[in-house]
Amino acid sequence: MPQSSPMSVSLPVVTRFAPSPTGYLHIGGARTALFSYLYAKRHVGKYLLRIEDTDLERSSEDAVKAIFEGLDWLGLPSDVEPVFQTQRFDRYKAVIEQMLEAGTAYHCYCSKEELDAMRAAQMARKEKPRYDGRWRPEPGKILPERPEGVRPVVRFRNPQEGEVLVDDLIKGPISFQNTELDDLIIARGDGTPTYNFCVVVDDWDMGISHVIRGDDHVNNTPRQINILKALGAEPPAYAHVPMILGADGVKLSKRHGAVGVIEYRALGFLPEALLNYLVRLGWSHGDQELFSHAEMLEMFDITKVQKAPARFDMEKAIWVNHQYLKTADPLHVAPEFDWHLRRVGVDPANGPALAAVIEQQRERCKTLVEMAEKSKFFFAELDGYNEKDAAKHLTADGAALLDELRAQLEALPEWTAPALHEAVNGFAEGKGLGLGKVAQPIRVAIAGMAISPPIDQTLLLLGRERTLARLAAAVSYVRNKS
RNA sequence: GCUCCUAUCGUCUAGAGGCCUAGGACGGAGCCCUCUCAAGGCUUAAACCCGGGUUCGAAUCCCGGUAGGAGCGCCA
Structure with a gap:
């Protein structure tokens, strides 16, 4: 299992x-x-x-x-x-003191320049750059003389033998030789603790059982485990995600x-x-x-x-995203849609119920940006027609149809989906035209473009007043043009 | 340079030795449906990095290449 x-x-x-x-x-x-x-x-x-x-x-x-x-x-x-590390400096300081006393950490008086030179020399020799342990105390070893006025850093005394085995939940077992690891700095010259050390203390204090993090941290893991062990703590499980x-x-x-x-x-x-x-x-x-x-x-x-x-x-x-848009409860989507409508400069209150619009638009919109863009016309006056669509559908013939249809719609006793459906389909049939011949000019007239939900639904959502006004406007647009 | 990690269609992935003629999804191509745009349905092209082993049998296990990535700070 x-x-x-x-x-x-x-x-x-x-x-x-x-x-x-x-x-x-x-x-x-x-x-x-x-x-x-x-x-x-x-x-x-x-x-x-x-x-x-x-x-x-x-x-x-x-x-x-x-x-x-x-x-x-x-x-x-x-x-x-949430825990903020900056609020835990006292704790880090205490642990560092404790390690210094226990001998699992020590002071190092190397200057940054000295360290840089050391690294450069190692690189030149094609070695992995690492601290050479010159201030690491050993039995019988004589440490260099402490330079004047240098505030020492604190280094962790990493074990020099054996290996660290990380049984990563994602990557599987990974082993590191301790000889590859150097004595990392756990506190800076000014006394502030460094990342690898804070992580260890925090994970320990917070009782973290599973560290799930980016895999750019795999190489930090053996160091952290060693510090944890020096502290007498049980290392957590690790999962490094690519x-x-x-x-x-x-x-x-x-x-x-x-x-x-x-x-x-x-x-x-x-x-x-x-x-x-x-x-x-x-x-x-x-x-x-x-x-x-x-x-x-x-x-x-x-x-x-x-x-x-x-x-x-x-x-x-x-x-x-589209799958979610298509299946989510429109009422749940509405607040986000509201946010997007405002973003495109439209007042969401100045039009049909958002959930109703969502329901009609979601099949043809993969994002809310697209939905807002394609639904603007429900909430704001048209700012002109799409050029190509107008040229194709707002013709003299189209205008004649729209004019006639407008009169019929105006006379509709009720503005409901079945009534509108019947009105538009009946109109097209009466003219001996396919629905497309009628629906497309209507679309351009009321939506400003040849894209919208089914025409009856669009009319329903837009409302009687706006529909009739836009139909009339389209007719005069065509007549003024010629 | 050293250490560590990784490797299936263009992309995300299924695959734990025979079920693989390598499956699904996105994207692509085509067809159908259709009042627009979509959605939907159907069809289709497309991959096991290379080379050695182990085995009756390997995409799967082992080794070696190759290619990519990460790390090597008084950054996190």
Whole structure:
């Protein structure tokens, strides 16, 4: 039995998503967060959030906000208050003191220049650049003389023998020789702790059972395990998820277009759809493409995540979005649609009920941007006709038809779907014309373009007043033209 | 350079030695349906990186190439 049954996991499962606030929430980060969330929920555990803001230079309040905004939009909130590393400096300091006392860490007085020179020399010799341990205390070893006025860094005393075995949930067993690892800095000259150290202390303190993170961290893992062991802590399980590449197979970056999660909102995605695309990127459950939230929770299995990086395919993401648009409750979609209508400068209150519009448009719109664009005419006056469509359908003949039809519609006792259907179809039949010959001029007249939901539905949604006015306007448009 | 990781249609993937004549999905092509745009239905092209083993049998296991990626900071 794999780890599929929640019951088979004995320890309480606690996962975390730990972004550093140096920018927006990246699409790759979002997927990592999703995997962490699903894994925790799946095993009746907790999913926590930690903000890794120890780099005061690069971290910003805005970035923290942007990350929360992205997570919020996706619906992946933390189970408890997020932890900020900057608020834990006292704790880190205490642990460092403790390690110094225990001899698992030591002071190093090398200057940055000295270190740079060391690295350069090693590179020149085609060696892996690493600290040579010149300040590492050993029994009987005589340390260099302490230079004046240098504030020492603290280094972790990494074991020099043996190997570290990481049994990665995704990648499988990976082993590292301790001889490959050097004594990394855990506290800077100014006393502030560094990343690898903070992660270790936090994961330990937060009781993290499963570290799910980007696979750019695999090489950090043995170091972190060694520190954990030096602290007497039990290392968690690890799952390193491969990154997401752009369509060209190169690491996703700004030049690929949207990389920030929140940009997908602007692109017209539903958060559930983006989540669905993301969960299927690098993971699968047989041939299934669409997963409800409940299904994700039930079926997601971290051990079945692909080992190789995956490319982000916008076409497929849009297809998934369309599937959601087509099947979601229109009332649920309405608020997002409202947001998009406002974005294109339209007042959503000045027209038919949003849910009704959604219901009619969703089959032909893959994104909410498209839907807003194609639905503008329901909420705002036309700002002209599509040139090609007008040339084709708003002809003298067309105008004559529209004029006549307008009179008939005006006389309709009730503005309902069956009545409208009957009116338009009957009109076309009476003229001995195919429905298209009549419907297309109407479309251009009332929607400004030759694209709209079924003509009776369009008329219904647009309403009597607007329909009659636009029909009349189209007729005079044609007559004035000639 | 060193360490670590990876490799199935264009893309996301199924595949745990015989069920593979390699399946599904997106995208592509074609046909049908049709008041527009779509949606839908049907059909179709398209892949196991290369080379050695192991085995009666390998996309699946092993080794070696090759190609890609990640890491090697007083960044995270």
